[in-house]
Amino acid sequence: MMRFDIMTLFPDLVNRILGESIIGRAQKSGAIRVETYNIRDYSEDKHHRVDDTPYGGGKGMLMAAPPIYNCFEAVLNRQKEEGFSSQSRRVIYLSPKGKVLTQAHAKELAQTYDNLILLCGHYEGVDQRIVDEIVDEEISIGDYVLTGGELPACILTDCVARMVEGVLADSECYEKESLSDGLLEYPQYTRPYEFHGRVVPEILISGDHAKVDAWRDARAKELTEDLRPDLLQEKIK
Numbered sequence: 637m638m639r640f641d642i643m644t645l646f647p648d649l650v651n652r653i654l655g656e657s658i659i660g661r662a663q664k665s666g667a668i669r670v671e672t673y674n675i676r677d678y679s680e681d682k683h684h685r686v687d688d689t690p691y692g693g694g695k696g697m698l699m700a701a702p703p704i705y706n707c708f709e710a711v712l713n714r715q716k717e718e719g720f721s722s723q724s725r726r727v728i729y730l731s732p733k734g735k736v737l738t739q740a741h742a743k744e745l746a747q748t749y750d751n752l753i754l755l756c757g758h759y760e761g762v763d764q765r766i767v768d769e770i771v772d773e774e775i776s777i778g779d780y781v782l783t784g785g786e787l788p789a790c791i792l793t794d795c796v797a798r799m800v801e802g803v804l805a806d807s808e809c810y811e812k813e814s815l816s817d818g819l820l821e822y823p824q825y826t827r828p829y830e831f832h833g834r835v836v837p838e839i840l841i842s843g844d845h846a847k848v849d850a851w852r853d854a855r856a857k858e859l860t861e862d863l864r865p866d867l868l869q870e871k872i873k
Contacts, residue, residue: 637666637667637668637669637750638669638746638749638751638752638797639668639669639670639671639720639722639750639751639752640668640669640671640751640752640753640793640796640797641671641672641711641751641752642671642673642753642754642756642789642793643672643673643675643704643707643708643753643754643755643756644672644673644674644784644785644786644789645756645758645784646756646784646786647672647673649786650670650672650756650786650789650790651670651672653787654790654793654794658798658803658804659793659794662797662800662802665802666802667797667800667801667802667803668800668803670793673707673711674707675699677707678703678704678706678707678710679702679703679706686699686700686704687700687758687759688700690760695760696760697759697760698760698761698762699758699761699762699763699766700763701763704755704762704763704766704770705766705769705770708727708755708770715751720751722750722751723750724748724749724750724751725749725750725751725752726745726748726749726752726753726773727753727755727770727771727772728752728753728754728772728773728774728775728792729754729757729762729767729773729785730754730755730756730757730774730775730776730788730792731757731774732779732780732781732782733774734775734776735773735775735776736776736777736779737776737777737791737792737795738815741775742792742796742799745796746796746799752792752793752796754789754792755771755785756784756785756786758783758784758785775788775792776788777791777792815867818868819857819859819860819867819868820856820864820867821856821859822851822852822853822855822856822859823855825840829841837851839851
């Protein structure tokens with residue numbers, strides 16, 4: 637079982653997203669476990685404030701280090717109380733400053749760690765000292781800025797969790813899809829045979845599996861060349 641502990645100001649948002657579909661079913665089956673923690677609950681301020689103005693000036697507010705650190709300690713204490721002993725833990729801060737998430741890195745996380753602790757920033761981010769103190773790596777989901785780290789945390793959890801044993805029916809479900817081998821996925825078709833005058837390619841109903849595989853490989857390469865030539869450059873490297 638792989639465990640995800642998510643530190644956030646909006647646990648209900650995270651729970652709603654990850655409680656649905658395949659990831660929701662995976663939690664119910666015990667293939668993965670997702671726990672959320674409200675950072676505000678660990679503020680020592682009487683008004684439960686978690687942010688303050690940044691030193692040096694500037695617009696916006698910054699999440700303070702103490703509530704986040706207190707929350708992090710609570711995560712570890714809860715794991716200990718529940719008898720969960722991680723053999724390989726990774727603390728990740730979802731940040732636009734991090735390396736952009738790829739399928740290859742998600743696979744590495746799924747295969748290397750049994751516990752991911754995810755920190756969701758908000759406002760203008762978090763005090764750098766908390767990054768220096770507890771974070772192992774920063775991950776971005778793209779070169780743009782969001783209002784908080786909740787959606788990126790859900791995306792990372794979904795991407796990693798689906799490669800955990802027992803989440804999908806068969807490993808082939810993720811091993812032969814887009815980006816798994818550095819290429820986009822080939823086009824796929826289902827019934828009806830004809831739709832608005834467009835028919836399924838004859839090769840797919842030929843029954844010749846070798847030819848079908850060859851067609852799929854060729855179309856995957858063609859699509860990647862047309863739509864994402866940058867992926868081919870990375871593959872060459």
